[in-house]
Amino acid sequence: MSGRNHMKLCFASRSENESFARVAVAAFASQLDPTMEQLDEIKTVVSEAVTNAIIHGYDSRPDGVVTIEAWIEGDTFSMSVSDEGKGIEDLELARQPLYTSRPELERSGMGFTIMENFMDEFEVFSAPNEGTRLVMKKRIESKKALYN
Amino acid sequence: MRLQVELEQHRNVLVVRLKGELDHHTADLVRFKMEDAILRGRCDHVVLSLKDLTFMDSSGLGVILGRYKQIKSRGGKMAVCDVQPSVKRLFELSGMFKILALHDSERSALASLEVVS
Numbered sequence: 001m002s003g004r005n006h007m008k009l010c011f012a013s014r015s016e017n018e019s020f021a022r023v024a025v026a027a028f029a030s031q032l033d034p035t036m037e038q039l040d041e042i043k044t045v046v047s048e049a050v051t052n053a054i055i056h057g058y059d060s061r062p063d064g065v066v067t068i069e070a071w072i073e074g075d076t077f078s079m080s081v082s083d084e085g086k087g088i089e090d091l092e093l094a095r096q097p098l099y100t101s102r103p104e105l106e107r108s109g110m111g112f113t114i115m116e117n118f119m120d121e122f123e124v125f126s127a128p129n130e131g132t133r134l135v136m137k138k139r140i141e142s143k144k145a146l147y148n
Numbered sequence: 149m150r151l152q153v154e155l156e157q158h159r160n161v162l163v164v165r166l167k168g169e170l171d172h173h174t175a176d177l178v179r180f181k182m183e184d185a186i187l188r189g190r191c192d193h194v195v196l197s198l199k200d201l202t203f204m205d206s207s208g209l210g211v212i213l214g215r216y217k218q219i220k221s222r223g224g225k226m227a228v229c230d231v232q233p234s235v236k237r238l239f240e241l242s243g244m245f246k247i248l249a250l251h252d253s254e255r256s257a258l259a260s261l262e263v264v265s
Contacts, residue, residue, distance in 0.1 A: 015173035019150060022203070040203075040234040047205040051172040106179065108209035110242050117241060 005031065005072040013054045013064035013083070021068060022046045028070050029077050032140040041118035042077070042138065048111040049081035049134050056101065057085025057132055077138045084131040091124055150174055153181045161261050162191035163254060167200035170208035178208075182215050192224040193261040197254050199230035208235075209242050216247060225249075229257040 007028050011017045022043040029042050050066055058064035070079040088094050094101070095116075100109035116122045119136040126132040151174035154165040162185050170178065185191065194215065216226050229251040231239065239245055251257035 015171075018171050018173050019169060037234070040237075043203065044205050044234075044238070047171050047203075047207075051205065051207055055172065106175070106210040106214040108206045108213055108242065110206040110209055114206055114238070114241065 007070050009068045010065055012062055013058045013066050013085075014062045015051075015054060017066070018047055018050050018054075021050045021066070025068060025070055025079065029072070029140070031072055032075065032077055034077075034140045038138070038140055045115050045118050045136065046079075046081070048115050052111055052134075053081060053083035053085065053132070055105065055107070056088070057083035059086065075140055077140055078136065080133055080135045082131060082133040087128040087130055087132055088124070088126040089128055091126060095124070151177060153178055155181060155185050157190060158258055159262070160190065160192040161195055161258055162186065162193070163195045163197055163258070165197040165200070169203040170201060170211070171203065171205050172207035175207045175211040179211050179214065183218065186215070186218055186222070192222070194219050194224065194226045195254060195257045195261065196226065196228045196248075197230055197257075198228060198232065198235055201232060201235055204235045204238055206238075206242075209238065209244065212244070212248075225261060227251055227257040227261060229254055 009021065009024055011021065025046045026039055026043050029039065053066045054060060064083060064085055067082045068079065070077065093099055095112045097113040098109040100107040115134070115136065119138045121137040123135045124132065125135070151166065151168040151170055154167070156163040164182060166178065196212065219226050227249045230253060231250065249260060251260065
């Protein structure tokens with residue numbers, strides 16, 4: 001693919017949009033001809049990021065907006081997931097495996113760990129009462145390139 | 149419905165078949181259906197049968213962990229069977245197989261629990 005491709009998606013912070021976001025982003029990423037495993041990883045990461053925005057960013061209020069932007073450039077898939085919610089106070093703590101700020105909701109505390117494991121690069125930008133933005137990258141070695 | 153929860157009782161074991169996608173949106177359904185069945189109390193153990201579970205994220209891990217704690221506090225065990233590769237990876241990543249036994253089929257999962265009961 002020549003040049004850079006881009007998409008942007010904004011939707012209400014409602015849990016029924018989690019599957020919509022997974023499917024939409026996976027369809028976009030499919031342009032890189034990923035394996036099933038890579039596509040599952042991307043879907044899982046989208047699900048974690050959007051769920052975090054809804055539960056933690058907006059405290060499960062349905063009137064927030066979640067924004068996903070994704071880019072394809074060369075063999076690299078990049079994505080940002082942002083909310084304008086309450087932000088994360090202690091980023092280091094939030095990134096600890098098994099830590100959850102909402103144990104009463106039966107959260108596993110594995111969201112950040114999964115995102116970090118499934119993507120090649122992962123960064124979090126957050127400020128209290130301004131929101132959170134996750135930025136990540138994944139290289140998809142094209143099957144086409146391997147055959148040539 | 150994006151997720152179907154099918155419950156079946158085999159003697160003192162509750163077999164839970166999940167079909168579809170288990171995420172934050174569908175986790176409550178699993179929680180309430182399983183909680184209800186466990187509290188009504190004819191089951192000691194649980195088998196999670198996941199052949200048709202096509203997607204799961206950390207919200208799914210959370211609800212499974214919650215039911216594991218519930219059944220364990222009543223002295224029971226939980227086993228999983230027929231797990232798809234993507235779901236298996238998530239279980240591995242989170243160390244769930246340290247507490248849940250993995251089986252190839254419902255039959256072998258049931259057999260393992262009937263021995264302990």
